Amino acid sequence: MLVAPSLFADHDKGKGRHGDDEKKFERKVKVEHENEREDDEVKVKVARKVRVVPANRVVIINNDVNRLESILATTQGSAVVFAQPTLIRVGNEANVLANRIVSNVVVIRNPNALSAARTLRAQIRQLRAAAVRGDAAAFRLRAREALPLVIRIDGMV
Numbered sequence: 001m002l003v004a005p006s007l008f009a010d011h012d013k014g015k016g017r018h019g020d021d022e023k024k025f026e027r028k029v030k031v032e033h034e035n036e037r038e039d040d041e042v043k044v045k046v047a048r049k050v051r052v053v054p055a056n057r058v059v060i061i062n063n064d065v066n067r068l069e070s071i072l073a074t075t076q077g078s079a080v081v082f083a084q085p086t087l088i089r090v091g092n093e094a095n096v097l098a099n100r101i102v103s104n105v106v107v108i109r110n111p112n113a114l115s116a117a118r119t120l121r122a123q124i125r126q127l128r129a130a131a132v133r134g135d136a137a138a139f140r141l142r143a144r145e146a147l148p149l150v151i152r153i154d155g156m157v
Contacts, residue, residue: 054107061104061157068097069150076143084134091131098124101153113156120149
């Protein structure tokens with residue numbers, strides 16, 4: 001009795017080439033410039049590197065920057081003497097906004113804006129520390145120092 005192998009059997013279990021010699025492989029490589037080249041068997045497409053920034057992040061940053069700018073302008077220019085609990089609440093709100101600004105600026109990957117945002121956060125932390133101490137003069141001073149940073153971030157984003 002003679003047993004013939006099946007015509008459709010895959011005796012090498014998918015390791016060999018089965019008439020795929022004509023196929024060319026394609027892969028994408030991201031680099032800074034646009035170029036295309038073709039080798040013997042490998043076609044390499046070179047695409048331009050693009051940073052995609054979610055539009056909602058920019059909107060969130062702008063809203064937070066505008067709110068913080070309003071808070072700082074009001075507290076530094078007001079003739080009203082705020083009580084310590086009010087200063088603490090304002091300091092907490094400014095701290096939350098500064099933290100949100102930094103976390104969202106990290107996503108958009110703008111190094112200048114990130115540096116300004118981190119400096120702003122340090123100023124706001126000092127502002128909050130002055131509020132906890134009850135030092136209204138230091139609170140106003142920190143608000144005056146932080147306001148140009150907020151305006152700078154607003155122009156960068």
